[in-house]
Amino acid sequence: MTYCVAVAVDDGLVFLSDSRTNAGVDHISTFRKMSFFEEPGEGVLVIMGSGNLSITQSVIGALQERQGSPQGLLHQKSMAWAVQAVCQAVRDVYHRDAESLRQHGLDFNPEFIIGGEFRGEPPRLFHVYAAGNFIESTPETRYFQIGEAKYGKPIIDRVIQAETSLPAAAKCLLVSMDSTLRSNLTVGMPLDLAIVRRGELRVTLHRSIGPEDEYWNTIREGWAAALRDVFHSLPDLPLPAPPPAGS
Amino acid sequence: MTYCVAVAVDDGLVFLSDSRTNAGVDHISTFRKMSFFEEPGEGVLVIMGSGNLSITQSVIGALQERQGSPQGLLHQKSMAWAVQAVCQAVRDVYHRDAESLRQHGLDFNPEFIIGGEFRGEPPRLFHVYAAGNFIESTPETRYFQIGEAKYGKPIIDRVIQAETSLPAAAKCLLVSMDSTLRSNLTVGMPLDLAIVRRGELRVTLHRSIGPEDEYWNTIREGWAAALRDVFHSLPDLPLPAPPPAGS
Numbered sequence: 001m002t003y004c005v006a007v008a009v010d011d012g013l014v015f016l017s018d019s020r021t022n023a024g025v026d027h028i029s030t031f032r033k034m035s036f037f038e039e040p041g042e043g044v045l046v047i048m049g050s051g052n053l054s055i056t057q058s059v060i061g062a063l064q065e066r067q068g069s070p071q072g073l074l075h076q077k078s079m080a081w082a083v084q085a086v087c088q089a090v091r092d093v094y095h096r097d098a099e100s101l102r103q104h105g106l107d108f109n110p111e112f113i114i115g116g117e118f119r120g121e122p123p124r125l126f127h128v129y130a131a132g133n134f135i136e137s138t139p140e141t142r143y144f145q146i147g148e149a150k151y152g153k154p155i156i157d158r159v160i161q162a163e164t165s166l167p168a169a170a171k172c173l174l175v176s177m178d179s180t181l182r183s184n185l186t187v188g189m190p191l192d193l194a195i196v197r198r199g200e201l202r203v204t205l206h207r208s209i210g211p212e213d214e215y216w217n218t219i220r221e222g223w224a225a226a227l228r229d230v231f232h233s234l235p236d237l238p239l240p241a242p243p244p245a246g247s
Numbered sequence: 248m249t250y251c252v253a254v255a256v257d258d259g260l261v262f263l264s265d266s267r268t269n270a271g272v273d274h275i276s277t278f279r280k281m282s283f284f285e286e287p288g289e290g291v292l293v294i295m296g297s298g299n300l301s302i303t304q305s306v307i308g309a310l311q312e313r314q315g316s317p318q319g320l321l322h323q324k325s326m327a328w329a330v331q332a333v334c335q336a337v338r339d340v341y342h343r344d345a346e347s348l349r350q351h352g353l354d355f356n357p358e359f360i361i362g363g364e365f366r367g368e369p370p371r372l373f374h375v376y377a378a379g380n381f382i383e384s385t386p387e388t389r390y391f392q393i394g395e396a397k398y399g400k401p402i403i404d405r406v407i408q409a410e411t412s413l414p415a416a417a418k419c420l421l422v423s424m425d426s427t428l429r430s431n432l433t434v435g436m437p438l439d440l441a442i443v444r445r446g447e448l449r450v451t452l453h454r455s456i457g458p459e460d461e462y463w464n465t466i467r468e469g470w471a472a473a474l475r476d477v478f479h480s481l482p483d484l485p486l487p488a489p490p491p492a493g494s
Contacts, residue, residue, distance in 0.1 A: 158429075158471065166486060167483030175478070218481070219481055219482075237454075240451060
């Protein structure tokens with residue numbers, strides 16, 4: 001299973017992904033789900049994928065092969081064109097693989113979150129589906145999740161707004177991931193955290209977060225302890241008195 | 248959609264259900280999903296159901312018709328026998344309705360949470376599935392959820408322990424419901440909250456909670472405000488300084 005999430009705030013974009021694939025009793029693998037396409041000063045794209053790993057790797061591989069050529073993602077006219085190039089790569093893999101996968105009972109189920117910034121455009125965030133169709137985030141819906149989304153959704157709904165700072169958005173996504181990791185064992189560490197600050201046209205920060213990461217543990221333990229304190233500080237519902245002994 | 252949840256703690260049982268069925272743009276209905284079977288001093292059962300309303304109502308209706316007769320739930324030898332009587336009622340409705348439902352593209356999908364206490368037994372909590380099979384809660388897994396379970400699961404995992412008091416468990420379930428209501432519009436008020444305190448052999452408290460309920464709003468608003476405070480009190484991840492202007 002997978003959990004990937006990205007948010008768009010006024011100051012830029014934040015991305016977070018886990019790295020667990022094929023989780024099971026005796027076969028747990030760790031693969032990166034976050035890929036970077038970067039030409040500093042020209043543009044930057046961060047892509048996260050969920051679904052069958054052979055499909056998502058085929059899509060990303062095809063895109064990486066074109067890097068530097070006129071067909072490369074960062075040589076497209078705009079970010080929307082780059083996203084359409086990703087969609088075409090999804091459809092190419094579909095035409096090559098989907099029928100064979102189906103014969104073996106496997107779904108063609110990739111999804112991608114793509115965010116970044118091209119010179120002359122604001123930062124933008126997209127969600128690409130298996131059919132090669134896509135949607136873009138809006139001021140009303142500033143985040144996308146793929147994979148095991150529900151456990152970590154409430155904290156994002158409560159916290160993220162346009163004015164949320166990039167560090168606060170990163171903190172929010174880490175709390176969201178923590179709730180997901182606690183509830184679904186098939187989502188696993190290490191995590192990839194990336195930040196693209198508006199106007200820099202590069203990956204501002206990429207941090208691979210393992211179980212020993214100091215900041216991760218500060219957030220994780222601080223959040224758990226504070227939640228318990230907050231919970232106990234809220235008033236209890238008064239209950240009727242128990243019946244007198246012997247009644 | 249539905250969200251029902253119940254927890255077993257040392258002091259007794261707490262139940263919470265929403266009341267929204269068939270949510271859609273132009274057809275939103277409100278039906279109780281919680282039913283009580285009570286013979287004070289002898290035993291008490293609380294049953295919550297999810298799935299197609301015609302199925303859950305048929306099951307509960309059949310059980311209610313037997314109330315007071317030797318086949319009544321509270322005349323069974325133990326709580327486990329009462330749960331098996333519920334399972335038999337599920338299978339009876341399956342044999343009567345499932346084929347016709349299937350012809351109209353409808354699943355036979357009821358699930359029930361059943362909790363209560365019989366004289367001479369501790370409080371017990373069960374989860375009944377559509378096939379009429381069931382599981383019982385354990386010290387390691389003290390709660391069951393049916394319906395839209397994921398949004399509200401993290402807070403339960405963080406808070407509920409054997410020693411949790413009944414009022415604190417009720418508070419926890421209300422926070423869990425609040426997270427669900429915020430994330431899924433098809434789960435709706437009013438809520439039914441019920442508490443069965445160990446040894447009382449009756450429904451200790453039943454509260455129907457509408458949007459104006461004072462305690463509900465205290466918890467809902469207090470939790471939202473405190474979460475935001477806690478969130479902002481946790482340290483931010485330091486970001487690299489932006490490149491100097493003109494670089």
